[in-house]
Amino acid sequence: MTDTSLQADITERDRLDLDALAAWMSANVPDFAGPLSYAKFAGGQSNPTYKLTTPTRNYVLRRKPMGELLPSAHAVDREYRVIAGLHPTGFPVPRPFGLCEDDTVIGSAFYVMEMVEGRTIWDGAFPGMDADTRRAHYHAMIDTLAQLHNVDHVAAGLETFGRPGNYFERQVSRWTKQYRGAETEHMEPMERLIEWLPRTLPPQTRTSIVHGDYRCDNMKFAPGLEPRVAAVLDWELSTLGDPLADLSYFLISWVTEPEGRSGVLGLTGPETGIPTLEEVVARYCEKTGRPEGLPDLNWYLSFNMFRLASIVQGIRKRFLIGTASNANAEAASARVPALAQAAWDFAVKAGA
Template sequence: MSKIDDSFSGTKDVAEALAFDEGALAAWMTENVDGFAGPLSVSQFKGGQSNPTYKLDTPSKSYVLRRKPPGKLLPSAHAVDREHRVMKALGEQGFPAPHMFGLCMDREIIGTEFYVMDFVEGRIFWNGLLPEVEKDERAAIYDASNATLAQLHGIDFEAAGLGDYGKPGNYFERQIGRWSKQYRAAETEAVSEMDKLIEWLPQAAPEQERTSVVHGDYRLDNMIFHPTEPRVIAVLDWELSTLGDPLADFTYQLMGWVMPPEVRGGFLGIDLDAHAIPSMQTYVEAYCARTNRDGIPELDFYFAYNIFRLASIVQGVYARALQGNASNAKAMELGKAVVPLAQGAWSFAKNAGA
């Protein structure tokens, strides 16, 4: 789950391992980016993006470059062409995605495939309680987040040219299979709750009623808000996007209301009224009204699925980190999160009848 620095403008000098021929890039941009005029200055965004991300400054404009990491990669990993494709298509449908200036699949230019998009100035909120925002604006920020996701799920993906962006049916079956395999491949110890979830989830999945573009990692800190207004002006980080069940996407964000504060800043046990943050019921009702639903009766299944998926992702990060450095403190902390996540997912599964 990649992340751009909390200010989105926090940069550093380009790491030696991620440097490239800036002259070759400037020449490519001169040929391929309308309005580009050098000289070009390149810096690297701080943070641990899986796809290295750079800020490109010129006297008149700033851009963002996202590239595949150098080195040997899995064939389907770090698919910057998919990111470029979905943001370009959605932007053309009026969705708040950064403007795409160009995609380069020629590895000869900077060593890997890359794309160039607009640099969007605005606010990224890292704390879901929004302490930096006046109380009377907080509900409006959450409502904008809700409306933006409903807008995404309402886009006609065929008309947007995304009819082949993923398989249209059996989303949960495919996702549960994918994350089960990834978990098994990265498994470092037996976790009985994960074993039970892998067995129970496939036969408990609700029937998929709708298909839409799903973001796959939709949460507040993957959005850029207008500098002064409670309005989403760009949604970032589309690496996990595909065609799927919109309720999986919505309930992924909704997990924040049922997770404890120590797990990704969850709201469990927090007096939301005191912080002027909408309740889960209010958030669900707003989404259902916008998407013409009577309600979401299978919430316990969706939470079990989403927390299981998160546990699988965390286990994969932990296993990869261990391979690189068995004493890595951050990896050890990640490893400790898998069992509590699995236990949390299984408790929701039991609520759903497991």
């Protein structure tokens, strides 16, 4: 998640070696011409993200953070690979320009892509819009997610982007390990989930590219009020897997209090234009050819809350050891207990 505001000051840890970077871009980015300057986006607590400026073009650079990292986290190489595979299909992602896995250039692996101009909407209420415009924006998000899940991942060269087998089995194992690697205190709801989730895995009936963090603030909307997704961003958690993981993660907004974020609990209906959860599911099923509808979603919602708690716990651990990039990492990390409890509440609804 990358804030579109730019930091006034950049810590020494997050500074870039402009000479080394410009030399790399001259050798690897078509039509690059300096001089080069940069600023760091305020968000992006996972992978530090920068705006690169030249006289003729703006770019975006995403890098691994410096310091001690959890295994398999901050995979900028995977981000680059999926963007490079999707861009030729017409799916809305930034144009990729190059990946550098040589840590000696700027101190960590990074990639460079185009900077897509548009709007980042952080508030799920989509303030400043009338009901029809707001509804059209929500339809664009649903349709774009369906478009992603309809992409032929083999034709896009991404047939080895994920491992075979049950996606949720791998995911439960992965996020349990990530949580254990970042654990700082005992949380009983997390312990219950770690025991319950692997015993109750749902069957997987489809495989697609999954984004892994699909929500309104991880995309750019077209300029003005055009209800079009110009680019989907932040692909760090993407893989091949069960598309219901993406959909149910997106639906977390419908069961989350607004609080100025993507949550829309209590805000749906004709007056606001925000479709109900049932309307979202119906439109998604229509666009992805699921006339049978979807199974009960409580298990999926429980898993996604568990995964989110594990992610935020990673931010908490990085904050405590001093490697978190975002100044808001401390506040974000305080959310872990509430996320864990919400995950268990959905597990109870699913029969735990």
